[in-house]
Amino acid sequence: AQTVTQSQPEMSVQEAETVTLSCTYDTSESNYYLFWYKQPPSRQMILVIRQEAYKQQNATENRFSVNFQKAAKSFSLKISDSQLGDTAMYFCAFMNPLALNYGGSQGNLIFGKGTKLSVKP
Amino acid sequence: DTAVSQTPKYLVTQMGNDKSIKCEQNLGHDTMYWYKQDSKKFLKIMFSYNNKELIINETVPNRFSPKSPDKAHLNLHINSLELGDSAVYFCASSQPLQDYTGNTIYFGEGSWLTVV
Numbered sequence: 001a002q003t004v005t006q007s008q009p010e011m012s013v014q015e016a017e018t019v020t021l022s023c024t025y026d027t028s029e030s031n032y033y034l035f036w037y038k039q040p041p042s043r044q045m046i047l048v049i050r051q052e053a054y055k056q057q058n059a060t061e062n063r064f065s066v067n068f069q070k071a072a073k074s075f076s077l078k079i080s081d082s083q084l085g086d087t088a089m090y091f092c093a094f095m096n097p098l099a100l101n102y103g104g105s106q107g108n109l110i111f112g113k114g115t116k117l118s119v120k121p
Numbered sequence: 122d123t124a125v126s127q128t129p130k131y132l133v134t135q136m137g138n139d140k141s142i143k144c145e146q147n148l149g150h151d152t153m154y155w156y157k158q159d160s161k162k163f164l165k166i167m168f169s170y171n172n173k174e175l176i177i178n179e180t181v182p183n184r185f186s187p188k189s190p191d192k193a194h195l196n197l198h199i200n201s202l203e204l205g206d207s208a209v210y211f212c213a214s215s216q217p218l219q220d221y222t223g224n225t226i227y228f229g230e231g232s233w234l235t236v237v
Binding site for chain 1: 156158162163165166169178209211213225226228229230231233
């Protein structure tokens, strides 16, 4: 079964600096999706960035970028020029879109336990 | 306009009661989901439903049942509520995930259920 591990329960960064959140996963599949979701104190789940495993190029969305190392099964999130509004829980998630046989559900997002990021002024 | 909306956002109820959480999406998606986030903030899927097929996570008690009046709505009914049901419940939606061109799953704002 697939698992997602976020080894940093909490992190902090000074405003305007760069921070990297780590994520590793375990799967025997060759094609899948990886995501980072942000959950601010309001509890809303907000998509930050998405990576298709078959793409070698790392995804980028404005200040957010990933370092996807498929062989190492690593998917870290880099936040540049951190802002106070980046303070949130960040969840790494794995999905095999054809995972009808993995614990039940197609589109089953398997989440890590999250990293609480605090951006300090 | 909110893409995936849930009501109520907060719900406090007594043990043994039956309650429902409503979910609507205006994204034109064909597939909807319910996820549960427990007190330790761990997220896990409960159901997925694509207007033809309901797939249930086998760990979900049968006191939980999704009801879909149409493809834009997927409501969650919970019978005989227990203390351990206290959690944040997220509705989500996506296009059907076929091959590897499927879309991202978009979440609602969550419904915070407290059972006392």
